[in-house]
Amino acid sequence: MSKLLTDRQKEILEIIAGHIKEKSYAPTYQELANILNIKSKYAILKHIDSLVAKGYLEKDSSARALRIIHPDYLPADNNNYDVPLIGRVAAGYPILAQENVERYVSIPRAMIKAEGRYFALKVRGDSMINAGIFEDDLVIVRSVNSAYSKEIIVALIEDDVTVKRLIKKDGATYLQAENPAYSDIYPAGEWSIQGKVVGLIREMAN
Amino acid sequence: MSKLLTDRQKEILEIIAGHIKEKSYAPTYQELANILNIKSKYAILKHIDSLVAKGYLEKDSSARALRIIHPDYLPADNNNYDVPLIGRVAAGYPILAQENVERYVSIPRAMIKAEGRYFALKVRGDSMINAGIFEDDLVIVRSVNSAYSKEIIVALIEDDVTVKRLIKKDGATYLQAENPAYSDIYPAGEWSIQGKVVGLIREMAN
DNA sequence: TGGTTAAATATACAAAAGTACACCAAATCT
DNA sequence: AGATTTGGTGTACTTTTGTATATTTAACCA
Structure with missing residues (x-):
């Protein structure tokens, strides 16, 4: 664009x-x-x-x-913060590359508690419903490349972005869904942590 | 001057x-x-x-x-919308009365889809977890005094504000929790619908 | 090496912009 | 009644402003 x-x-x-x-x-x-x-x-x-x-x-x-x-x-607005909404991720580009930016969304400034880059992601699927993260919710993500166990993160597996809970246990690292219908993911090939989920915005029918 | x-x-x-x-x-x-x-x-x-x-x-x-x-x-800010956060509700006052406003919170303009007054409410308890509404979430509410069945609403029962799903069935009207541990509420005394939940904002640990 | 692109220059020009002066008309105040 | 204030008209400037054309230079790339 x-x-x-x-x-x-x-x-x-x-x-x-x-x-x-x-x-x-x-x-x-x-x-x-x-x-x-x-x-x-x-x-x-x-x-x-x-x-x-x-x-x-x-x-x-x-x-x-x-x-x-x-x-x-745009002239900075004090109470509000615009972050890029990441759409379909193009192969080979870093997740925050312009190529992946679908549009910008406005989020409450209060959600930004630490320095760093932030982005938003529209949730696909119901794998995190037990964490209160539903399909079509907008998760706000702080861009980091490592996280602690049990934190909810955004991972890039091949060219697929996914929101999961990061678990480190007995030397193993895997991704856990918050829905009993899904099994844990032990990433095999290329994968990376893209950020931590720091907020969530949901819009409901009106 | x-x-x-x-x-x-x-x-x-x-x-x-x-x-x-x-x-x-x-x-x-x-x-x-x-x-x-x-x-x-x-x-x-x-x-x-x-x-x-x-x-x-x-x-x-x-x-x-x-x-x-x-x-x-001075030009008003476009992407931003401030709504009152309703705290503890004082007896006898309408929910939107100044007396009940704890502070103002900034929400994304995109959440405001219809005309009307809006307010925010901090969720207490876990009675709506199956609807993805957790304790300490901020629900954004459009102020209305009626709603359709199955909509998630804010009700004022006596001096108690609560978020529940409104159910109208076989002539009866009651409030349903989204958590099997809670039973339905058939309001006995004075009660009223205060608004519909139109959005949700969650801030997570960072 | 040659070709493309980004960046800058010099000069020119019509339209648009702020300003100035003299004057008019109606309402308000003393 | 006379004076003042507020709002408006018409015309006439001088500068500023965006745009156009033609040319030059440097960097980059295959």
Whole structure:
């Protein structure tokens, strides 16, 4: 969806975001050129157009008519936090790669208790119902690559993401479902811990 | 400090705030004139200068360089919604009365799907574990006074708030726990439906 | 090596933007 | 009645602003 930025584009986007934060309106192309010691507005124009094309900005053909639409650069909101919702995981990409981001979801800031990167995952299946984690629930995950026994984690097994309880016992490590209908998983091939579940959001019919 | 506004000034300030909220940048004087069916930009200029003088706005002499500084008109936060967390319910007060509000909690805007008043409630006990509602979970409730059978509701029985499944069957109405250890409640005395559970937020150890 | 892409420059231009001045009209206040 | 305040009109600037074209430079890649 939204492609990668060049260093220069990232720099410009950050300057725009900072300008909005400080002055509460976007800079003009000329102002951007001055800040960057660029002598031609046209260089800015092209950068802005690239940022628009890549889905980070929207612009209307008028003075200062810029709007940041990418969550990473939106002026920070104090009570709220946007995390990427990880969809189907593309083979070979790290789980947090842009390629796997379906969209961004807003979660209460209170859920973020430790530093680090966070993501959200929509729960598939009923393997964790006894832990109160149901299908279609949104679990909020802090990105870590190790965990203690009995913690609920997100694991990547081959190209499959799964939420399970991590168990370390007698030297063995395995993944336990919270549903008697499922048996324990002793991962055979390539697998890794992707994060710890730190929160859950459920939306019900209304 | 900040003096009273005339009706016209208030109107213009609201239009500016609305424009910022919608487009995320301020309107130009010409655009304001168009919206208000005023034929001269100069009329707008004078209104803006009045608003600046009265401490509601700041302006820099450049295109769209307006900044709202009065708290009453600052753009509201879009992704965020604050609902009252209902604590212990004081006898005789309606559940949403200020007396019962413990604090306000921030929830994702996405949870608000229908018009109405909302509140949050911290779950006590394990009577709903089979519905995936655990102790200390925060349930988000839309304030209504009736519900369909099988919906999960918040009921006020005497001065006791409880989350249960509403069952209407063979002319009888009762409240069902989602835990075999609890038996159905056939409310005897004063009771009422306070709302439907529309969402759930859980924070886990980290 | 040659070709592509990112980045910047120089110059030009029409439209849009804020500002200024003179004047008008209605309502409000003393 | 006269003065003041509030709101509006018309025209006329000067700058700013976004955009266009053509050209240059450096980095990267196969």
